[in-house]
Amino acid sequence: xxxxxxxxxxxxxxxxxxxxxxxxxxxxxxxxxxxxxxxxxxxxxxxxxxxxxxxxxxxxxxxxxxxxxxxxxxxxxxxxxxxxxxxxxxxxxxxxxxxxxxxxxxxxxxxxxxxxxxxxxxxxxxxxxxxxxxxxxxxxxxxxxxxxxxxxxxxxxxxxxxxxxxxxxxxxxxxxxxxxxxxxxxxxxxxxxxxxxxxxxxxxxxxxxxxxxxxxxxxxxxxxxxxxxxxxxxxxxxxxxxxxxxxxxxxxxxxxxxxxxxxxxxxxxxxxxxxxxxxxxxxxxxxxxxxxxxxxxxxxxxxxxxxxxxxxxxxx
Numbered sequence: 001x002x003x004x005x006x007x008x009x010x011x012x013x014x015x016x017x018x019x020x021x022x023x024x025x026x027x028x029x030x031x032x033x034x035x036x037x038x039x040x041x042x043x044x045x046x047x048x049x050x051x052x053x054x055x056x057x058x059x060x061x062x063x064x065x066x067x068x069x070x071x072x073x074x075x076x077x078x079x080x081x082x083x084x085x086x087x088x089x090x091x092x093x094x095x096x097x098x099x100x101x102x103x104x105x106x107x108x109x110x111x112x113x114x115x116x117x118x119x120x121x122x123x124x125x126x127x128x129x130x131x132x133x134x135x136x137x138x139x140x141x142x143x144x145x146x147x148x149x150x151x152x153x154x155x156x157x158x159x160x161x162x163x164x165x166x167x168x169x170x171x172x173x174x175x176x177x178x179x180x181x182x183x184x185x186x187x188x189x190x191x192x193x194x195x196x197x198x199x200x201x202x203x204x205x206x207x208x209x210x211x212x213x214x215x216x217x218x219x220x221x222x223x224x225x226x227x228x229x230x231x232x233x234x235x236x237x238x239x240x241x242x243x244x245x246x247x248x249x250x251x252x253x254x255x256x257x258x259x260x261x262x263x264x265x266x267x268x269x270x271x272x273x274x275x276x277x278x279x280x281x282x283x284x285x286x287x288x289x290x291x292x293x294x295x296x297x298x299x300x301x302x303x304x305x306x307x308x309x310x311x312x313x314x315x316x
Contacts, residue, residue: 144156
């Protein structure tokens, strides 16, 4: 099978792979730049960053790629600073804005003003059509196999063909892809590209602590659970002592609030919980995961991940 290029507006990625924007601070400049250098699309996860930190990461990514390759951001609509983050990125001449955890109309105005390609994350035909009508350059369609916040309980393999038929813009499939055969299967179902999170979370360039990456490799299929996120969505995570408390309705309520979300159930502080995990605290941190992270048995450099994906696909 020959890999197609992925065209998003004026952008052309030689390899149709988008690296998932994983917050908090898993997807930073080093990871995004490494993916962009291999011909894919690298995303910096903006949620949880200050505006100045985001500017620094975008500039560092550009420096690491020598100004070449495609660098975007991923931002969570549920975050209170969402509009400020995407505006900051647009002012830094980011290539594209990917937005999830809710649907934003603001991004289209920002995209038009600054000439930035806009790519919403959706999980239904309705939102796919609305995105196209509002001016999206492409959409990411996320199935229930995805990590983090989920917009559906339907498999990507069920919803993808229907959504591909409903729009005339590129559709990037997300959820469950960890190897070349997974990518090939989603492309055959009509996707123009594939977004991969888990495989890049478990990469050398991912900004997760060594203890977090070791935790990924130790997990089993039975450790994949869903919890209720304070954002208002289900969240796919790895079962650990922190997640277990929520599954048993025994989790203590937070005593302070940073007001980081527009709407919050205050069941726990998600920014702090994700940050603890990123820093290596896999006991009291929230470890988000895709449904197939358990299949990953090695922490690899991005260059080798791409080599293996392309090699596997070439044999299909």
